[in-house]
Amino acid sequence: MQNESFPSDEGSFLSERGMVTVNKKIIIKTLEEIALHMELLGENPFKVGAFRKAAGVLEQDPRSLAEMDDILSLKGIGKGTGAVITDLLEKGESELLKELRERVPDGLIPLLKIPGLGGKKIAKLHKELGIDSADSLRAACEACEVSKLAGFGKKSEEKILAALEAFGQRPDKLPHWQLEPVVRMIGNVLDAIPEVNRHQVTGSYRRTAEMSSDLDFIVVTKEPERVNEALAAALPVIGTDASGAAKLSVTVDADEPVDVDFRFVTEEQFASAIHHFTGSKDHNVRMRQIAKERGEKISEYGVEQEDGSVLTFDSENDFFAHFDLPFFPPTVRKDGTELERADELETLIRPEDIRSDLHMHTVWSDGAESIREMAEACRELGYSHIVITDHSRYLRVANGLTPERLRDQIREVREADSEVDGIKILCGTEMDILPDATLDFDDELLSELDFVIASIHSNFSQPQEKIMERLFAAVSNPHVDMIAHPTGRIIGRRDGYSPDVAQLIEWAAEYGKILELNANPYRLDLAEEWLELAAEKGVPIAINTDAHSVGQLSYMETGVLYAQRAWLNRDMIVNTWTLDRFLSHLGRER
DNA sequence: GCCGTTTTCGGCCCGACTGTTTTCAGTCG
Secondary structure, eight states, X not given: OOOOOOGGGXXXXXXXXXXXXXXXXXXXXXXXXXXXXHHHTTOOHHHHHHHHHHHHHHHHOOXXXXXXXXXXXXXXXXXXXXXXXXXXXXXXXXXXHHHHHHHSOGGGGGGGGSTTOOHHHHHHHHHHHOOOSHHHHHHHHHTTOGGGSTTOOHHHHHHHHHHHHHTTTSOSOEEHHXXXXXXXXXXXXXXXXXXXXXXXXXXHXXXXXXXXXOEEEEEEESOHHHHHHHHHHHSOEEEEEEEXXXXXXXXXXXXXXXXXXXXXXXXXXXXXXXXXXXXXHHHHHHHHHHHHHTTOEEETTEEEOTTSOEEOOSSHHHHHHHTTXXXXXXXXOSSSGGGGGGGGGGGBOOGGGOOEEOOBOOTTTTOSSOHHHHHHHHHHTTOSEEEEEEEBTTOGGGTOBOHHHHHHHHHHHHHHHHHSTTSEEEEEXXXXXXXXXXXXXXXXXXXXXXXXXXXXXXXXXXXXXXXHHHHHHHHTOTTOOEEOSTTOOXXXXXXXXXXXXXXXXXXXXXXXXXXXXXXXTTTOBSOHHHHHHHHHTTOOEEEEOOBSSSGGGGHHHHXXXXXXXXXXXXXXXXXXXXXXXXXXXXXOOO
């Protein structure tokens, strides 16, 4: 999820005053950097893995460095990794890393990103040809020196050159929203191939990760070669990485090039295959360990028994049941620790728990449909109540409502509510928090509304202090009920206005405000880690679509799935509540 | 490098594909 960062752009471990300030993050980064360097020296992969694992153990531990008095006795931290930590704590730097840095040129590290090059091959290039950077690698390829090395050939040389050409041109990962249409397009292509019996997108996309580096499809067929050919012919393929009877790996031309893997399996293998390729990697490792303890072996094809026979399953449900586990939704399959949280699955938020949407727009501001049309569409979705929340006057580009127009709208909402059966329509606003930290409507007008959302849509680049002053103005106003899209981020495009989210969550807890998980796939704001913190602090969350049209009401599902990633309990999700409970929660003076 | 404790040595998740081989190592997911 995070961008991979390399030591070169990592910034110094020294603070401005030159004093060494070692925190947990630095220890984690150091361990990871050591692993990276060892990989390039062709070290034993298990040794490399041990350093990665130690970093992971620290990351996993919720405590800060100061709270960890037993850091050296944690499982996964031993003599070698412990020495690095001790070194860092005592001297502020790692002797081992220093040594490794002297042996490994900085320029080698980015080369790990070139497909087909791993630690061993890069080590060889360095040792045999003195390659120490992307530039020297390019020169060596152009001089045809690389193909002379044992283990390399003409083809490797060409592939490396092509990869160097594309270096930095392509983003590592694409946002979920950008992949969605590609998934749909590929689904249609698969549907049209007669030899395909069924298919399922898996991978991090199925886990509703906000960014994915590729797409993985499991395809059930009896004729993999035919399907392989048909896919290659029907898709806008701009490159093929691997092609066989079991898999096809291609790069597909979309808005951005997208890497797509297809795995061909039989009907019996389907459940095991989708589990395997949905991951996460760490989840799979954990599952395999559990299998191993029982004398079994999990692969993408099934569960191998001690006698060599292979069990297959009708569904992922049955697969988990075989290990005496409940079904874990893809969204919670993360670092493997989820397997210890089976008792929380019962209360985990599910799409069918949602009974309202508290943030949507109509033709009154920048929406596409009328109040009645939105309400009727929500009724179709089975909701019991909704809030109409058009923009306020400051947002001119969105035709924001003046106080006069808002009063007119209130009348119209009341009227629509009395006319449309089967759903309660509430009056609200999405009111701007202005750049000067005042609110767009006065208290008197706000008191006439059922639900007040406050949001920032302007002057994102203000210093954090000012942004927080604005958010505080909203949070501390007794009429404001919720802060929408609290950071203003657009995934993969912009970071938003970078508030101090931890502080905002504290305030929300203190002033009894709701924070939004905006379900628009472009936003998914708040992000996962903040949702976890909000849950810890007992701050209620509303999952809202912010729909500007009837079609966008379907964003709700993505929002709920994303919320599962943060293990949100349905009881803390405001829009699972009944209308009565919702109104009594709001219960402010009117 | 780390772990276990019916193991202090011998594992560490598992399999497909590629490119370079003439039987397999390396990379990748």
